[in-house]
Amino acid sequence: MLFNSIDFAIFLPIVFVLYWFATNKNLKLQNSLIVTASYVFYGWWDWRFLSLILFSTLVDYFVGRALASEETQQKRRIYLWTSILVNLGFLGFFKYYNFFIANFISAFTLFGKEINGSTLNIILPVGISFYTFQTLSYSIDVYKRKLKPTNDFIAFSAFVSFFPQLVAGPIERATHLLPQFYKKRTFDYSKAVDGMRQIPWGLFKKVVIADNCAEYANMIFNNSADYSGSTLVLGALFFTFQIYGDFSGYSDIAIGTARLFGFDLMQNFAFPYFSRDFAEFWRRWHISLSTWFRDYLYIPLGGSRVNTARAIRNTFIIFIVSGFWHGANWTFIIWGLLNAIYFIPLLLSGKNRKHLNTVAQGRYLPNFKELISMGFTFALTVFAWIFFRADDLAHAMQYIMGIFKHPSSFLLLSVYWEYKIVLFLIALFITIEWLGREGKYAIATGMNLNKRVYRWAFYLSICFFILLFQGKQQEFIYFQF
Numbered sequence: 001m002l003f004n005s006i007d008f009a010i011f012l013p014i015v016f017v018l019y020w021f022a023t024n025k026n027l028k029l030q031n032s033l034i035v036t037a038s039y040v041f042y043g044w045w046d047w048r049f050l051s052l053i054l055f056s057t058l059v060d061y062f063v064g065r066a067l068a069s070e071e072t073q074q075k076r077r078i079y080l081w082t083s084i085l086v087n088l089g090f091l092g093f094f095k096y097y098n099f100f101i102a103n104f105i106s107a108f109t110l111f112g113k114e115i116n117g118s119t120l121n122i123i124l125p126v127g128i129s130f131y132t133f134q135t136l137s138y139s140i141d142v143y144k145r146k147l148k149p150t151n152d153f154i155a156f157s158a159f160v161s162f163f164p165q166l167v168a169g170p171i172e173r174a175t176h177l178l179p180q181f182y183k184k185r186t187f188d189y190s191k192a193v194d195g196m197r198q199i200p201w202g203l204f205k206k207v208v209i210a211d212n213c214a215e216y217a218n219m220i221f222n223n224s225a226d227y228s229g230s231t232l233v234l235g236a237l238f239f240t241f242q243i244y245g246d247f248s249g250y251s252d253i254a255i256g257t258a259r260l261f262g263f264d265l266m267q268n269f270a271f272p273y274f275s276r277d278f279a280e281f282w283r284r285w286h287i288s289l290s291t292w293f294r295d296y297l298y299i300p301l302g303g304s305r306v307n308t309a310r311a312i313r314n315t316f317i318i319f320i321v322s323g324f325w326h327g328a329n330w331t332f333i334i335w336g337l338l339n340a341i342y343f344i345p346l347l348l349s350g351k352n353r354k355h356l357n358t359v360a361q362g363r364y365l366p367n368f369k370e371l372i373s374m375g376f377t378f379a380l381t382v383f384a385w386i387f388f389r390a391d392d393l394a395h396a397m398q399y400i401m402g403i404f405k406h407p408s409s410f411l412l413l414s415v416y417w418e419y420k421i422v423l424f425l426i427a428l429f430i431t432i433e434w435l436g437r438e439g440k441y442a443i444a445t446g447m448n449l450n451k452r453v454y455r456w457a458f459y460l461s462i463c464f465f466i467l468l469f470q471g472k473q474q475e476f477i478y479f480q481f
Contacts, residue, residue: 001044002475003253004206011041012257019261020187027184031158034181034261038161042126049125052090057160059086060135064142064149064156076143083139087132094125095328127167129325133292135160138174140296147175155181164257168250168476170268170288177265185262194444195259200462201443202252208465209429210245211474212422213238221389221399229403234419236399239389240382241426244273246477247286252441271437273381273430274359276373278342279352281381289325293318304347315347316340326388331396335387342380358438 001007015037023029043050063083070076138159141147150156159178165171220227220235227235251268258265272284282290294303301314316337323336346352359374360366366374383400390396436442443462449455 001041003250003257004203004470007044011037012260016260024187027182028154030185031152031154031181034158034163035154035161038158038163038166041163042161042166045126052125052128053131053161056087056090056132056135057157059083060139060160061150061153061156063139065151067139067142068149080139080143084136087136091128091132094128130169130171131160131166133171133289134174137171137292137296138178141174147178150178152182162258162263164254164261164263165251165265168247168254169286170251170254170266171292172265172288173292177263180263188262191259191262195256197443197459198252198256198259198441200459200466201441202249202254202256203466204462205245205249205252205429206476208245208425208469210242210249210477212425212469213242213245214474216419216422217242217389221395224395224399224402227402229405232399232403236382236386236389236403237426238422240273240385241429243385243388243477244269245429250476255441267440270440271358271433271442273378274374274434274437275377276355276359276370277346277351277377278339278380279346280355281377282339282343283356289322293322297321304352308348311347312344315343319343330393331387331390334393334396335384338384338387342384361438 001011015033019030019033023033039050039053042053060083063079066079067076070079138147138156142149155178158181159172159174162172162177217235217238220231221239224232224235248269255265255267266288268286268288270284270287272281275281275284298314298318301317302310303314304311306314319336319340320333321336323332323334323339326332326335343352346354359370386399387393387396390399432447433442435447436444439445443458447455447458449458
């Protein structure tokens with residue numbers, strides 16, 4: 001079920017009314033309703049994959065119970081690895097089986113050996129990478145004794161399948177989200193108002209920005225050999241804002257929806273395109289995934305508190321694994337490798353923790369140094385996104401070569417009328433994001449408009465834009481991950 005669909009527009013109010021008026025006096029009933037609603041929400045795509053969520057839930061629930069009653073370290077490791085192998089086994093089969101088979105065959109072909117191999121017509125379950133990592137956080141934290149295992153199967157099932165963030169995050173930690181299912185929840189008007197403000201902002205990002213950018217990004221990338229260098233730059237720029245509007249828009253809708261039901265989800269994006277270096281970018285982009293890899297992979301490897309060679313190794317591992325998490329394609333691995341290369345100089349110079357505050361905090365405009373550093377970081381980000389969007393490595397290289405094939409085209413940067421509309425929307429979006437960059441999301445404080453009439457005019461304008469462009473509905477990019 002898509003957030004930007006009529007189905008969800010009907011589904012959400014029904015669940016909301018049942019949740020607060022029919023089950024509000026009984027916590028277990030509320031949690032049971034969340035589980036039921038979540039399975040309906042997920043099963044809307046393909047009911048067959050509900051068995052995967054249920055099986056993953058059962059495995060990690062019983063692993064947690066086993067860890068609670070076991071003191072022998074060797075047996076505890078066995079239980080933990082059971083959870084890891086089952087979850088990553090499903091993820092590996094559905095997401096990476098064909099990738100490994102194809103590359104295995106190609107490797108032997110290079111050495112003159114022809115072998116027969118077969119790939120399967122495997123349908124990738126929506127959001128499998130997200131809920132797999134969510135359940136793994138529970139098993140790992142219980143193993144490390146950071147979290148007491150739950151005896152409440154309904155609450156645990158609700159944690160695993162919570163429909164607002166089930167298919168595209170944020171990837172919640174069990175230590176943060178699971179305890180919220182134990183507590184009685186009462187309707188909080190201020191939370192609900194905040195949620196109702198964040199949901200349309202997420203829809204604006206998706207419907208107005210991402211879907212409009214997608215139309216032209218797809219056209220340019222799919223026919224890249226036919227366009228000039230300047231148009232290819234525009235295509236990369238359109239995809240840059242498409243993926244940000246698409247993914248952060250989903251997160252905003254998810255966080256806002258969760259607040260309607262009395263839950264707090266973690267912030268997943270913090271205005272990453274205003275970053276002054278790549279360390280800051282990765283503290284602001286897909287925060288739930290980057291912190292997951294930091295805590296469960298990077299730090300166990302030694303993090304940066306090791307010798308220089310191992311610190312560099314750990315950095316490459318974390319970024320390459322992050323790239324591979326996104327999909328079974330060498331383009332994602334190169335994208336991760338590029339980001340590692342961007343990050344290494346900051347690590348070696350000790351500047352990877354330099355920009356911890358918001359850029360131009362307390363000021364309307366950045367200074368010249370901030371502007372240059374943001375522009376440089378953004379330009380490198382756009383370049384890396386070319387690999388992320390390209391069909392394969394050959395397509396990525398052809399696209400990049402095409403940008404520099406006709407350098408004279410940049411002197412006469414011609415922008416067609418339809419591009420101008422999208423560029424105007426991007427400029428409007430950047431302005432709103434910049435003005436609201438010190439909040440948890442751009443319009444969290446109503447753009448600091450003092451008069452209610454101005455705030456409502458602003459909110460109605462957002463809704464007008466959503467209705468105006470809602471006909472270009474496209475699936476969320478991160479559903480494929």
